[in-house]
Amino acid sequence: MIEATLCFPLRTISRGDDPTADGDDGREVLLIEKRRGLGEGWYNGPGGKCEPGETPQECAVRETREEVGLDVRDLEKAGELRFLLDGEVHTFCHVFRTRSFTGEPTPSEEARPEWVPIGDVPYDQMWEDDRLWLPGVLEGKTVRGEFRFEGGEPLDEAAFVDHDLEWDVSF
């Protein structure tokens, strides 16, 4: 089983009196377009696999720095997601969000970062499960979820079959 993390940096930008602004109040999330590894070509939060001896929080901080050059702090745990492949736990993923960070998002070999209004998150270019749990996470909720895939490795080519979700959990 792989233990992994995802981190969603959030900010609110001022849109002034822009009449074309939509209903997300200038709230944005930093997504990456993943350039290699699992989920290559899709959007996600920065993140990756935990290294031995590392806490999930430390992993999320390290991966965000490595992938997009942003130093995140004060991470808030927002979710625990279990991704099952053919009945076995493939990845256990800790999800964090934060409004505290320093630095400017910078592309790396692994990722191209992009600030996205939370109403414009490109769910059709993401893992199929994301549309089920990410909107709530971006609204400040906590979630525990299990997502079942079938069809063998790699996970990102397997079929998403079904899921269970529990909201407002404590960690």
Ligand SMILES: Nc1[nH]c(=O)nc2c1ncn2[C@H]1C[C@H](O)[C@@H](COP(=O)(O)OP(=O)(O)OP(=O)(O)O)O1
């Ligand atoms: N079903 C799914 N939905 C989702 O949103 N993210 C998923 C997912 N399954 C895996 N992930 C994420 C969790 C984690 O951030 C990442 C793990 O992918 P990888 O194993 O390719 O990690 P990395 O590319 O960061 O590799 P390392 O740099 O070697 O850790 O994929």
